[in-house]
Amino acid sequence: MRVPEHQPNAASFEDLALPLFDQLYNFAQWLTQDRTEAEDLVQETFTKALRGFSSFRAGTNFRAWIYRILRNSFLSSRTGLKTMVALDEEGSIELEADSPTPEIRLIEQANREMVQQALERLPVPFREILLLCEVEEMSYQEISETLSIPMGTVMSRLSRARKALRGDLLARREGARHGM
Amino acid sequence: MACEEWRKQVDLYLDGELASSEAGALSAHVRECSACAGEMLERVQLKRSVQMAGKRYSPSSELRSKITKQVSARPGARNVRKWRLVLVPVLAMLIAALLLSAYFERERAAQRRVYSELADLHVATLASSTPVDVLSTDRHTVKPWFQGKIPFTFNLPELAGSNFTLLGGRVFYLEQTPGAHLIYQVRKHEISVFILPERAGEMQQLSSGAVDALSFQMDSWTKNGLRYFVVGDASADDIRALSKLLQDAG
Numbered sequence: 001m002r003v004p005e006h007q008p009n010a011a012s013f014e015d016l017a018l019p020l021f022d023q024l025y026n027f028a029q030w031l032t033q034d035r036t037e038a039e040d041l042v043q044e045t046f047t048k049a050l051r052g053f054s055s056f057r058a059g060t061n062f063r064a065w066i067y068r069i070l071r072n073s074f075l076s077s078r079t080g081l082k083t084m085v086a087l088d089e090e091g092s093i094e095l096e097a098d099s100p101t102p103e104i105r106l107i108e109q110a111n112r113e114m115v116q117q118a119l120e121r122l123p124v125p126f127r128e129i130l131l132l133c134e135v136e137e138m139s140y141q142e143i144s145e146t147l148s149i150p151m152g153t154v155m156s157r158l159s160r161a162r163k164a165l166r167g168d169l170l171a172r173r174e175g176a177r178h179g180m
Numbered sequence: 181m182a183c184e185e186w187r188k189q190v191d192l193y194l195d196g197e198l199a200s201s202e203a204g205a206l207s208a209h210v211r212e213c214s215a216c217a218g219e220m221l222e223r224v225q226l227k228r229s230v231q232m233a234g235k236r237y238s239p240s241s242e243l244r245s246k247i248t249k250q251v252s253a254r255p256g257a258r259n260v261r262k263w264r265l266v267l268v269p270v271l272a273m274l275i276a277a278l279l280l281s282a283y284f285e286r287e288r289a290a291q292r293r294v295y296s297e298l299a300d301l302h303v304a305t306l307a308s309s310t311p312v313d314v315l316s317t318d319r320h321t322v323k324p325w326f327q328g329k330i331p332f333t334f335n336l337p338e339l340a341g342s343n344f345t346l347l348g349g350r351v352f353y354l355e356q357t358p359g360a361h362l363i364y365q366v367r368k369h370e371i372s373v374f375i376l377p378e379r380a381g382e383m384q385q386l387s388s389g390a391v392d393a394l395s396f397q398m399d400s401w402t403k404n405g406l407r408y409f410v411v412g413d414a415s416a417d418d419i420r421a422l423s424k425l426l427q428d429a430g
Binding site: 042043134139 | 230
């Protein structure tokens, strides 16, 4: 992804952006939860990125740059404004330690569909950070650039997102067990 | 360190964000602590299940082609290269066309110059009081007369049975080269036949074939290293007939 500093834009937009198309789409539909909205969002992202490509600094992280464009476009959309809840987390770098209860069996039995439903139920800030970390396999640094949040917030939000996901999966399982 | 402290590091460890010294210490602890090992296994499984569940949506082929088109239609570095790819052959073709037309133009100019000079020679010779230096209708008289006067030899056709009459011959010069100038007559029209060795230079570029120039009928061809010109005000048919006789004889 890195291009020589003395050759700005030596790698073309096409070379950098097209390989990310599928992932960007997946991320977009996770955010919007709607196919049409996701398609609009991806198109808007590519249009904005094309227009702004001259301002992209060669040698910096293209992936974080274009994901940030997608996410900012989503945030300013109607769906985005509704779903993005404010998180009271600034300054809370404290990582949560979880209960020592082994949940191995829970996760083992959680099939793909269950996890997908649990992810859908998560608030968007938790959903997106989990996707960036687990699916896009971004480093904390990249996530920090993409979401425009400090590293400490990346760690605490990720920790809380995981805890929320686990809690949801566990509750569903408990519910199922008690015939709910 | 208490297990609670270790567990705070498990996510960082699995996300690859833990410094290698800390990572080493954590994995050493996990090897000895089954509770922490269980915790780590659970986190790994959750991570993996999110990874799998997260790859869920695929874009439609319509969107893919739309985006691909949008991206590759963009005016930018890549398209400058594409543009060059088109421009280079176009320019090359243009230059080739210009060179070709310049070449043909030069050839046409040379041809016009030679033909106009030969037409002048034809007119001047006929206007002169002594048009020919060897006055004879007999080709066996005319041909030997040229021996020693021009650096080549040629054959003349038998005219019996044709409308053509040989009037005679003289030596002429075209571009410092001596040649044979023969004058024929057909139905009161005089026709000049110019024969000279074909050499490098303008003469070689001349195309063969009949032309209608300066109100004279002209024909030209090469045979056995000799360039023939037939110039006259006779009809095109007569010029062609004489040319045919000369070609068959030469």
